[in-house]
Amino acid sequence: MNIGLVVNARGKLCLVHDEPFEATPLWVGYHVDRRQLEIIFDTGATYPINWEATDEMDIYLNKTNKILIIRMEDRKPIEGFDTSFLRLKNGKTIE
Numbered sequence: 001m002n003i004g005l006v007v008n009a010r011g012k013l014c015l016v017h018d019e020p021f022e023a024t025p026l027w028v029g030y031h032v033d034r035r036q037l038e039i040i041f042d043t044g045a046t047y048p049i050n051w052e053a054t055d056e057m058d059i060y061l062n063k064t065n066k067i068l069i070i071r072m073e074d075r076k077p078i079e080g081f082d083t084s085f086l087r088l089k090n091g092k093t094i095e
Contacts, residue, residue, distance in 0.1 A: 014068040029086045
């Protein structure tokens with residue numbers, strides 16, 4: 001699966017991917033201690049993203065509350081989920 005993090009024309013943070021997920025995404029978690037993202041599904045399963053935030057992106061992500069997840073096909077949006085964005089430390093939600 002190809003997955004990327006972009007800011008759309010309206011200034012919203014979007015996670016863009018090209019294959020369907022096996023379940024419905026409910027949240028995106030940002031592990032502040034590892035600077036990594038993971039998608040959390042309604043089944044309780046997770047999808048860790050093999051990526052590490054830069055210093056600049058870390059500041060941006062720590063101010064984020066929502067994230068749009070969009071599946072693209074042939075450069076067109078096919079489905080989307082407006083999810084809450086959670087900050088996590090040592091596997092637990094933090095404020």
